[in-house]
Amino acid sequence: MSKQIIATTSLAGCFGCHMSLLDIDERILQLIELVEFNKSPVNDIKTFTKQVDIGIIEGGCCNSENVAVLKDFRKHCNLLVSVGECAIMGGLPAMRNGIPIGECLHEAYIGGITVQQNHEHIIPNDEELPMLLDKVYPCHEIVKIDYFLPGCPPRADLIWNALYALITNTPMDIPYEVIKFD
């Protein structure tokens, strides 16, 4: 069997889901036998070099760059998996949803009690910066997502079981203890 190719990214997330992926411990050796990594922060490959079987998405979309990366993943991956709270439901970053973006920026750069030394009241607006979206979107509202793995973060066992099933094309074994949130 030829190795399946995997790509991963963290959009508006905290990298916790990637950490949880690394929590599969010694099974990572088994994983390396089964798969090859393409674009991913794990190996620091920045751009896709070929078509990929499985794309793993952590985090939702809070800015234009997230949207571009997600669309790029959709283009290059046969299957996309939303992993974790933020990718599926927006998560913590989505707490800003419902607050006008102007208020958020004002709080972050001008009015917030921890803001110091921004005497000119500058809000970053360089063209190189990604543009903020009006709210944080879950990934499935931007592109088609094939599978959803819940958790904050999903347990290592859940990521492993799901990945293993996808790679080997076998049914997923997910007992309640493994998907349970807390």
Place this chain on the structure above:
Amino acid sequence: MEQNITQIIRRYGNDKARLLDMLIDLQEELGFIGTQAVELLADTLHMSHADINQTLSFYHFFSTEPRGKFTIYLNDSVVAHMFGRETIRKALEKEVGVSFGQVTADGLIGLFSTACIGMSDQEPAAIINNKVFTKLTPYRVKELVRHIRDGRPIEELATESYGDGKNPHPLLQSLVSSNIRRKGMVLSDEYDYGSVLSTKLPKMTPEKLIAEVKHSHIRGRGGAGFPTGFKWEFCRRAKGEKHYVICNADEGEPGTFKDRIILTEKPELVFEGMAIAGYAIGGDEGILYLRYEYRYMREYLEDVLQKMRKRHLLGKNIAGIEGFDFDIRIQFGAGAYVCGEESALIESMEGKRGEPRDKPPFPVERGYLNQPTIVNNVETFATIVRIVENGGEWFTQFGTEDSTGTKILSISGDCLFPGIYEVNWGFTIADMLDMVGAYEVQAVQVGGPSGTLIGPDEFYRTLGYSDLSTGGSIIIFGRQRNLLKDVVLNFMNFFIDESCGSCSTCRIMPLMMRDKLVKLLDGNGVAQDLDELQQWGTVLLASRCGLGQTAGNPVISSLKNFRYLYEELLQKDVEFDQGFDLQAAVQESCDYVGRVPVFSHH
């Protein structure tokens, strides 16, 4: 005011575990729970304001603002809508002169919505100052509002005709009807109250009693179906300073109302069952956790308890058994569906938010006040009495092998005779529909919104733990109903309102599913949406409690059995349509920081 508040707190011995009772009394006696009350509670009970506020804000029937001298809570359940709830809402708004959620300027009348109040066989219904008004019509609304404005007291508004059965009892004087249509062993009139306690228990050890219950194979009547005998055995074996018996009378599953009938017509049976359980597990304190919607039964039930004490069926050395002490108090809820979950119910009884606990440990080991506790349904306790009276073996001849005994069904919706039916387990849906006079049936919701929606090709199925399990709610939908718009959407709104918010899955996923359903109903759906709905139903299984895990069931169940209704709504030849527009999405932030959106580098 301050004196009143202090008095109420003292009424419960300044015990913070009785916070719920204090808040209920404050709400009833002051009409609202303001900052002054919160401050006094916090100071006296040595709790933070946040602790008080989180309990206060959790329950529907508490408010921080006055809700009117007369507070009208109009039921918002699916069956209420089927029987003209919208007409009643409009009539109320017109007569009272304010919209729902508001109080009249003179503070006389407030209009509010509430989830299923357990009156599905006599909708539309409303609760006004703890009295229940059923079968409302626009004329009756007009009359009620006029009488309120004329200054008549609430008791006088509810005198036009009392319901059947025990409802005319001087301590109930209720307009509610019991509508018992079919009696079995539990609702039967042949049992002589107290005879098991006084004649059977003296000849039985607790171990023998538990063995008898186990032999009957009775499983919990609340819906989850855990074998009662094992629960009692685990609890008896668990070590603790005290063991508690709790009766779960928080029936909040829309369409369920059987506990109301059992407690109205056979309260002695339920209390006797609790005492039997106390004997079995070695507990001397029983608590009936009664949903606030049934507050009108309070004096009546207290009176029943008092009479049982007089007959020595409660109290010290019951039935002459040395050391068999048992008494019961009533704990009211304050409006929260999730408190029907046993560990949430226990949290609520301790004066906290009704959030389910993480398990294990289970309540049989660490329940109320961290002591071994059994929580059983009203119907389970009532049934137990008949089991101990006649023996476990006798009980197994009713029902089926894996579902022994009878089940009391609350049947409502499109049928000629809605009401209470006690049947043997193993009854088919087809027979049931014939029994209640339901014709031209499109679908039946078995087990309430968290249960299953089935169509005619599955009416051969039977009621039982291994096929169609139910805590008792059966709602029938005729051909004229729009299942997705009128039923599934209502159910999803219910789950959104009732989530305790502890798990993000249950807090957010039902909202996403509702939005998706609305998208489909608006004609913007694509095939991908159905796949997503299906998968999200699985994601919900990550939730901590059964309520969260089943919160997607209205969609999942209808998608499975009525998929064509969804497919009819889909756009043809469109693969993906989520309506996301990048340009529009970045406009606001670009405007704010003063930059021109550029998309070329993507």
